[in-house]
Amino acid sequence: MNGSPLELEPLFRIGPVPITEPVITTWAIMALALLFSLLATRRLELVPGKLQAALELVVGAIDHQVEEVVQRDPAPFRPIVGTIFLFILVANWSSLLPGVEPPTARLETDAALALIVLASTAYFGIRQSGVSGYLKSFAQPSWAMIPLNIVEQITRTFSLVVRLFGNIMSGVFVIGIVLSLAGLFVPIPLMALEVLTGAVQAYIFAILGCVFIATAVGGEAASAGANSSSMQGNST
Amino acid sequence: MHIDWWTLGLQTINLLVLVWILSRFLFRPIAGIIRERQAASADLLKKAEVERDKADLEERQAEQDKEEAERARGEVLKSAAKEAEAEKTQILAAARQEADKLRAQAKTDIERLRQAEEARSNRQASELAVEIAAKLFNRLPRNARIGGFVDGLAEAVAKLPERTRAEIGAAGAPVMVKAAQEMSPGEVTALEAALSKVLGCEVAVSVTVDPELIAGLELEAAHASVRNSFAADLDRIANGLTGDGQE
Numbered sequence: 001m002n003g004s005p006l007e008l009e010p011l012f013r014i015g016p017v018p019i020t021e022p023v024i025t026t027w028a029i030m031a032l033a034l035l036f037s038l039l040a041t042r043r044l045e046l047v048p049g050k051l052q053a054a055l056e057l058v059v060g061a062i063d064h065q066v067e068e069v070v071q072r073d074p075a076p077f078r079p080i081v082g083t084i085f086l087f088i089l090v091a092n093w094s095s096l097l098p099g100v101e102p103p104t105a106r107l108e109t110d111a112a113l114a115l116i117v118l119a120s121t122a123y124f125g126i127r128q129s130g131v132s133g134y135l136k137s138f139a140q141p142s143w144a145m146i147p148l149n150i151v152e153q154i155t156r157t158f159s160l161v162v163r164l165f166g167n168i169m170s171g172v173f174v175i176g177i178v179l180s181l182a183g184l185f186v187p188i189p190l191m192a193l194e195v196l197t198g199a200v201q202a203y204i205f206a207i208l209g210c211v212f213i214a215t216a217v218g219g220e221a222a223s224a225g226a227n228s229s230s231m232q233g234n235s236t
Numbered sequence: 237m238h239i240d241w242w243t244l245g246l247q248t249i250n251l252l253v254l255v256w257i258l259s260r261f262l263f264r265p266i267a268g269i270i271r272e273r274q275a276a277s278a279d280l281l282k283k284a285e286v287e288r289d290k291a292d293l294e295e296r297q298a299e300q301d302k303e304e305a306e307r308a309r310g311e312v313l314k315s316a317a318k319e320a321e322a323e324k325t326q327i328l329a330a331a332r333q334e335a336d337k338l339r340a341q342a343k344t345d346i347e348r349l350r351q352a353e354e355a356r357s358n359r360q361a362s363e364l365a366v367e368i369a370a371k372l373f374n375r376l377p378r379n380a381r382i383g384g385f386v387d388g389l390a391e392a393v394a395k396l397p398e399r400t401r402a403e404i405g406a407a408g409a410p411v412m413v414k415a416a417q418e419m420s421p422g423e424v425t426a427l428e429a430a431l432s433k434v435l436g437c438e439v440a441v442s443v444t445v446d447p448e449l450i451a452g453l454e455l456e457a458a459h460a461s462v463r464n465s466f467a468a469d470l471d472r473i474a475n476g477l478t479g480d481g482q483e
Contacts, residue, residue: 008240020243026250033254037261044269046276052269059266075267079259087254103247108240112247116255 008106022103029090029103058086065207070214077213080120084113085206088164092198095172096191102198105169107161114160117209118153125216134216160208167201362474373451373466381416381451382423389413389453389464390430396460404457405431405439412456413441416449416465427453 010018040051048056062082066074088104095102103109125134138149171194178187373381393401405411411431419427424441432438446454452465 007238008243017246018240018242019246020240023243023246023250026247026254030250030254030257034257034261037258041261041265044265046269046273048269052266055262055266056270059263060270063267078263078267079255082263083251083255083258086258087251106243108243109247111239111244112251115244115248116251 008108020106020108021101022106022109025091025094025100025103026109029087029094033086033090062206066210069207069210070217072217077124077210080116080213081206081210084117084209085202088113088202088205089199092168092202093195095168095175095194095198101172102168104164104201105172107165110161110165110168113164113205114157117160117212118157120209121153121212121216124213128217137216156208156212160205164201164205167197171197359474366470366474369466369470370450376451378417379420379423382419382453383426385452385464386423386427386430389427389455389462390434392462392464393431393455394434396462400457400460401435403459404455405435405437408440410440410442413443414446414449414454414456414465415443416445416447416451416453416467418445419443431455 008020008022010020011024012019040055044052059078059082062085063074063078066077066081070077091102091104091109093102094100095105104113122134125137128134129137138146140149171190175187175190175194178190393404396404413427424443428439428441431441449465449467450470452463452468454465454468455462
């Protein structure tokens with residue numbers, strides 16, 4: 001991290017499109033995800049091996065969490081929530097590799113994730129209640145709440161971006177500063193802490209996205225909203 | 237704050253593609269195999285439940301069969317005991333009957349043996365008595381062995397029926413007399429006189445000696461025999477003792 005964390009230098013360009021480091025890292029993660037998925041699901045058996053059992057455990061845990069929040073079949077929400085969780089987790093942990101900067105330490109990646117959550121909220125809300133029904137949900141409990149609800153949509157999406165960006169970027173910066181000041185092995189405890197922080201942030205982002213979607217489809221909105229507010233406060 | 241909109245757009249596209257990749261190649265197969273396993277487990281559970289119900293049914297059936305067998309066994313045992321009791325009673329009755337029969341047979345045999353033994357004892361006693369009496373009579377004087385029997389013979393002849401008496405010594409035929417020993421002329425004369433008296437006509441006697449008589453006389457006629465001898469008396473006594481009863 002040579003310059004401002006808010007600025008990105010393109011590594012190369014494809015036509016007018018600048019290709020930056022987070023994009024390259026994301027592509028690598030996508031390639032690894034595709035390769036891993038193909039290899040891991042090549043021979044699935046009813047009696048699972050160790051890898052299959054671990055994958056089933058992960059998918060089962062995601063389904064369980066989604067079901068608890070949404071209070072309905074988790075299958076439609078699994079790809080979005082599961083992908084957000086796994087991508088953020090892998091992206092955060094990619095900082096452990098020498099020379100790799102996690103894409104989530106960049107505002108654009110976190111904003112992209114938040115945009116996807118926002119779009120998913122609208123998509124599942126419309127699918128559940130129709131366009132008018134979804135729009136009417138902004139007028140709950142009264143028409144006077146429309147501006148506040150719109151602001152809430154924006155602010156909570158913005159809070160997702162800021163929380164993830166702030167936690168991961170700060171962790172990368174701290175490790176970088178400590179590494180530049182101290183010896184080779186000094187940042188290791190901080191890196192271990194970063195592993196924990198990365199997992200927690202992935203979980204928080206995925207669960208909050210799930211709560212927003214649940215709110216849109218009429219799940220446990222009130223309690224989840226309250227929980228999300230408190231979690232936001234704690235994590236930041 | 238500076239945002240690279242190109243990167244934001246690319247990352248958004250990248251993430252949507254990643255959602256598709258993971259959904260298509262990871263979540264769907266894994267969820268599918270989980271669903272398949274759950275279905276297989278549910279199927280197995282259903283089959284196990286069916287098997288358990290079947291086993292329960294078989295167990296109940298087995299219990300019923302066992303109870304039925306117990307009941308049948310009890311009935312067979314009861315029937316066998318009843319039959320055994322009846323057979324025991326029958327055998328006991330038969331044994332008792334057989335024992336009674338044997339006892340009766342034994343009694344009969346004992347009675348017969350007793351009677352035979354008694355007859356043998358009587359016979360021996362009579363033989364012994366006759367022998368004793370013969371020995372005693374042999375000690376009598378000789379003239380007493382004949383003379384003492386003349387009157388007795390005459391009395392016996394007198395008791396014969398008229399017709400029989402008339403045949404004795406008819407037409408001058410001698411009267412056949414057996415004597416225990418040789419008779420003296422006087423004894424012959426006395427005999428002829430006694431007979432003549434009871435017969436009502438003069439008769440002569442022809443004497444033959446028979447020591448078997450021991451003592452006494454015996455008259456032999458065509459249709460009668462008068463025995464007035466000691467041998468005849470002993471015979472009567474012996475017959476009386478042995479129960480033959482012929483006098």
